[in-house]
Amino acid sequence: QVQLVESGGGVVQPGRSLRLSCAASGSTFSSYAMHWVRQSPGKGLEWMAGISYDGSNEYYPDSVKGRFTISRDNSKNTLFLQINSLRAEDTAVFYCARDGGSGTYSHDWFDTWGQGTLVTVSS
């Protein structure tokens, strides 16, 4: 069973940048698209980014396009999320999640989630 472990969260000042990581166990990481989903304190879930199995395609909602960048290193079984120009409203738990199916196209539902990493944007 694959396990996902996020890291890189913490307290960051507004306007600064942060890079989150998600380490995946197992040998199948490179076969799956991957995603980042965030959850603001006491709120619901919000999809932030997705990336194809080989990293050739990236997907974002308009709300974060240009400010968030998803990437992956399949040789290290690791997913990344670069967040620039952090804002107070970015305060949230960020989860990485594996796509619901392997292969060349993203199925866009999430079958495995990490435990999350908390990002707090505060001066």
Place this chain on the structure above:
Amino acid sequence: IQLTQSPSSLSASVGDRVTITCRASQGISSYLAWYQQKPGKAPKCLFYAASTLQSGVPSRFSGSGSGTDFTLTISSLQPEDFATYYCQQYNSHPLTFGGGTKVEIK
């Protein structure tokens, strides 16, 4: 695509039958997933394709619907089912979630 869940919360007793509804702002075929989230934990997928049960999920859970109206049903609520439930559409980007339904103990 906006997803509206109802109710936003409910109180129920162990053994009750519970139904949660998710309505999409436009047709999404069967491209809907359901997740369960317990406090302080990551979400867990219950269903995808509206009614396909994820491996390991108890059969007291069922999902149905297509187009714009979907339902998650728990046939006999168990103590471990008290949680918040979210629907998610994957018909088109951006992927979106419903606002959640919190199932509490009566």
